[in-house]
Amino acid sequence: MVSWEIIGAWIAAFIVIWIYSFAFRDNVFYKLAEHIFVGTAAGYSIALAIDSLNRVAIKSLITQPTVSWHYIIPIILGMLMFFKYSRKYYWLARYGVAINVAVGAALAVRTIPMANIIRQIQAALTPLWGSDPIKLVNNWLMFLITVGGLTYFLFTIFPPKPAPGRTSAIYTLYRALYLIGIYGMMVGFGALFANTIVTRVGFVISIYLIYLQPYIIATIIGVILAAIGILIEVRRRSK
Numbered sequence: 001m002v003s004w005e006i007i008g009a010w011i012a013a014f015i016v017i018w019i020y021s022f023a024f025r026d027n028v029f030y031k032l033a034e035h036i037f038v039g040t041a042a043g044y045s046i047a048l049a050i051d052s053l054n055r056v057a058i059k060s061l062i063t064q065p066t067v068s069w070h071y072i073i074p075i076i077l078g079m080l081m082f083f084k085y086s087r088k089y090y091w092l093a094r095y096g097v098a099i100n101v102a103v104g105a106a107l108a109v110r111t112i113p114m115a116n117i118i119r120q121i122q123a124a125l126t127p128l129w130g131s132d133p134i135k136l137v138n139n140w141l142m143f144l145i146t147v148g149g150l151t152y153f154l155f156t157i158f159p160p161k162p163a164p165g166r167t168s169a170i171y172t173l174y175r176a177l178y179l180i181g182i183y184g185m186m187v188g189f190g191a192l193f194a195n196t197i198v199t200r201v202g203f204v205i206s207i208y209l210i211y212l213q214p215y216i217i218a219t220i221i222g223v224i225l226a227a228i229g230i231l232i233e234v235r236r237r238s239k
Contacts (some may be wrong), residue, residue, distance in 0.1 A: 010218040016207050017222035022237075027229030145188075148181030 018033035056072045077096040084093035124146045126139040151174060162168040 006215075009215050013215050013218040014222040014225070015228050017219065021226035022232060025230045025233055027226065027233045029226050029229040089185040141184075143179075144180050145184030148177045148179070148184055150181070152181035152185070 010223065014029075015033045015036065017026075017028040019037075020028045050132050053075075057075055061068060069078060077099055080092050080096035082088045082093070083091075124142065126142060128136065128139055128143060130136055159171045162171055162231050
């Protein structure tokens with residue numbers, strides 16, 4: 001007996017195969033899966049926004065005996081944004097957009113320095129001496145790579161290169177920190193990329209175990225359709 005769970009699993013298997021078929025060549029089934037995903041995501045976002053508005057604002061206004069202006073004012077500002085579809089009253093939509101942007105900018109100015117500057121400085125201030133050798137190695141690596149990265153991006157003040165046959169302790173230290181910053185960033189970028197690849201592979205394995213393996217017939221049909229779409233695209237481009 002066919003159920004909605006089986007139909008959803010078949011559709012999921014088709015979409016997974018069709019999305020990954022783009023790695024070989026663009027085809028009509030990849031475009032179909034892309035459009036289904038974008039349309040579903042847009043519909044889900046709209047339904048979620050309406051449900052959130054209903055739960056947070058409308059139900060609260062109905063159940064509370066007193067007028068709550070902190071619910072009414074955002075609703076009015078949100079409704080003002082729909083005036084952008086009117087040529088005569090387009091200017092009213094600017095008030096909702098302006099207040100929304102202003103509040104967002106104020107929150108960003110308040111929170112971003114703490115999260116991206118102060119917290120980063122606090123995390124970099126680690127003890128460089130102690131009894132735990134492994135922790136000390138990690139702390140020294142973090143300290144040197146942090147200072148090296150800052151040295152690499154220091155474009156305003158840097159020591160001049162000494163003349164041939166002469167040495168400069170300041171320039172040697174600057175060059176050493178410069179190289180530590182370069183190699184430290186390359187190692188960090190490589191580790192980040194490897195972590196991304198491992199995460200994507202884990203997604204593929206989980207998708208295979210959840211959708212593709214239990215519904216092997218749907219998987220085979222999806223692969224066949226993707227192959228047909230790729231062949232059609234190759235033939236179309238060859239012409």
